[in-house]
Amino acid sequence: MGEVVATIKLMPKSPEIDINKTKEKVERSIPDDAELYKIEEEPIAFGLVALKVMVIVGDAEGGTEKVEENLSNIEEVSNIEVVDIRRLI
Amino acid sequence: MAKEKEHMNLAFIGHVDHGKSTLVGHLLLQSGIIAEQQLAKGEDKFRFVMDKLQEERERGVTIDLAHARFDTPKYEFTIVDCPGHRDFVKNMITGASQADAAVLVVAADDGVMPQTKEHVFLARTLGIGQLIISINKLDLVKYDEEKFNQLKEDVSALIKTVGYDPSKIDFIPMSAFVGDNITKASENTPWYKGPVFTQSLDKLSAPEKPTDLPLRVPVQDVYSITGVGTVPVGRVETGIMKRGDEVIFEPPGVGGEVKSIEMHHEMLEMAEPGDNIGFNVRGVGKNDIRRGDVAGHTDTPPTVAKEFTAQIVVLQHPGAITVGYTPVFHCHTAQVACTFMELQKKMDPATGEVKEENPDFLKTGDAAVVKLKPTKPMVIERIKDIPHMGRFAIRDMAQTVAAGMCIDLVPAK
Numbered sequence: 206m207g208e209v210v211a212t213i214k215l216m217p218k219s220p221e222i223d224i225n226k227t228k229e230k231v232e233r234s235i236p237d238d239a240e241l242y243k244i245e246e247e248p249i250a251f252g253l254v255a256l257k258v259m260v261i262v263g264d265a266e267g268g269t270e271k272v273e274e275n276l277s278n279i280e281e282v283s284n285i286e287v288v289d290i291r292r293l294i
Numbered sequence: 295m296a297k298e299k300e301h302m303n304l305a306f307i308g309h310v311d312h313g314k315s316t317l318v319g320h321l322l323l324q325s326g327i328i329a330e331q332q333l334a335k336g337e338d339k340f341r342f343v344m345d346k347l348q349e350e351r352e353r354g355v356t357i358d359l360a361h362a363r364f365d366t367p368k369y370e371f372t373i374v375d376c377p378g379h380r381d382f383v384k385n386m387i388t389g390a391s392q393a394d395a396a397v398l399v400v401a402a403d404d405g406v407m408p409q410t411k412e413h414v415f416l417a418r419t420l421g422i423g424q425l426i427i428s429i430n431k432l433d434l435v436k437y438d439e440e441k442f443n444q445l446k447e448d449v450s451a452l453i454k455t456v457g458y459d460p461s462k463i464d465f466i467p468m469s470a471f472v473g474d475n476i477t478k479a480s481e482n483t484p485w486y487k488g489p490v491f492t493q494s495l496d497k498l499s500a501p502e503k504p505t506d507l508p509l510r511v512p513v514q515d516v517y518s519i520t521g522v523g524t525v526p527v528g529r530v531e532t533g534i535m536k537r538g539d540e541v542i543f544e545p546p547g548v549g550g551e552v553k554s555i556e557m558h559h560e561m562l563e564m565a566e567p568g569d570n571i572g573f574n575v576r577g578v579g580k581n582d583i584r585r586g587d588v589a590g591h592t593d594t595p596p597t598v599a600k601e602f603t604a605q606i607v608v609l610q611h612p613g614a615i616t617v618g619y620t621p622v623f624h625c626h627t628a629q630v631a632c633t634f635m636e637l638q639k640k641m642d643p644a645t646g647e648v649k650e651e652n653p654d655f656l657k658t659g660d661a662a663v664v665k666l667k668p669t670k671p672m673v674i675e676r677i678k679d680i681p682h683m684g685r686f687a688i689r690d691m692a693q694t695v696a697a698g699m700c701i702d703l704v705p706a707k
Contacts, residue, residue: 207310207315207377207378209377209382210357210360211385216514216515216527219517219519220517220519240353242353242357247558247570248558248559249527249556249557249558249559249570249571249572250525250527250555250556250557250558250559250571250572250573251517251519251522251525251556251559251572251574252519252559253517253519253525253527253572259357261353261357264310264377264378264379264382265379265381266379266381267381268377268379268381268382268384268385269381269382269385270381270692283515284514284515284585286388286514286627287385287388289374290376290377290382290385290386291360291361291373291374291375291376291377292314292315292360292375292376292377292378293356293357293359293360294315294318294319294322294356294359294360294375
């Protein structure tokens with residue numbers, strides 16, 4: 206089946222959100238069949254900081270759907286975008 | 295000091311069992327990216343390294359490898375091994391990682407498969423203009439030149455259908471497993487006189503940033519920031535935005551002067567394709583614009599389509615697509631339901647020949663030209679005008695049912 210590493214960018218609701226709290230929520234939002242690799246901060250503009258979440262999922266039905274759904278539901282997150290996907294060797 | 299090499303993103307596409315990963319692995323091994331282990335000579339070394347990587351499951355190592363760079367004499371490449379499952383197509387179309395060239399891997403013992411066709415169509419939809427064809431697993435057909443030539447013909451017919459010119463594309467006989475024709479000419483294919491894989495990579499043209507095209511910045515999100523005002527955030531797809539420019543957001547049609555642009559929390563005088571920016575426009579309020587709107591210059595505004603004609607390929611649909619079907623189209627940052635108004639032509643995906651005019655329905659595997667009507671105003675551009683803004687994924691029932699590109703449109707105004 207193979208595995209895919211996806212980089213998902215999370216935009217915050219505002220520049221004032223607690224980024225560490227958001228990161229904790231990200232950690233708790235990863236479904237069982239996916240694996241969190243790391244979370245990086247990406248400064249955007251005017252105080253806004255995005256989170257780049259790298260997760261590993263199977264190269265299989267559903268893709269990143271469940272992960273995307275869970276991350277979208279985090280209160281501090283405005284919207285998400287899968288910015289990169291690639292298979293692992 | 296030597297001039298820095300230009301960088302290219304190289305996508306590996308093709309059927310999931312046709313040896314893409316093996317080719318990527320062998321390429322990294324021969325480029326010295328994967329360290330050679332202390333082992334006996336021959337191809338077992340390669341197998342050992344691959345097995346070891348898979349056994350260890352050292353995340354850091356495998357993930358770094360997935361983002362590894364390797365050099366040819368001319369370029370520095372990053373490899374993107376594309377996922378095989380269709381459910382990732384949506385991400386490939388709307389995602390940011392744009393491939394500059396693609397390697398299509400086709401196994402000699404298996405030939406052109408449905409996934410080969412889909413990936414060729416997707417490569418074209420994604421705007422990848424340069425291809426290299428790896429006819430792989432030639433060891434399994436005893437390095438038979440006839441087999442190679444036959445498959446070369448089949449793949450040529452296929453890629454012609456979406457507008458690639460086979461006479462300008464290298465077809466390389468390979469065995470990724472054995473390592474034939476990757477960095478040096480193989481003794482197993484004495485009949486082959488063309489370039490080996492890494493030579494073919496150096497024949498690619500360097501990518502150019504689409505700075506000459508009209509400015510297009512799809513809005514990803516809109517913020518109201520104290521002391522600044524309304525800040526739309528998005529990635530510049532094409533063109534250049536400068537401070538002081540007059541811009542307009544479509545479909546709402548509101549606009550004004552760009553007061554400030556920031557990226558990575560730094561002020562910019564101008565932003566170019568690929569930049570993820572936040573910017574502030576005089577006179578535009580938070581409720582005037584939303585995700586899915588597109589900013590462009592006032593004299594070359596983004597096109598709002600009343601109707602558009604598209605070439606699509608149906609990737610997976612449990613039933614049949616008929617006139618009246620209204621799934622959600624994911625196009626840049628917009629998500630808009632569009633209605634199928636006419637099914638104009640059904641094509642043979644392998645040859646591009648029209649199989650049927652005005653078909654009654656479309657099903658999985660069909661390629662077609664269709665006419666669509668957005669249920670609300672939507673920005674989309676002809677693929678030949680602004681390729682970055684002309685492609686879309688069609689989603690329904692939590693699946694990517696089809697992918698396509700806009701070939702013509704009727705502007706709303």
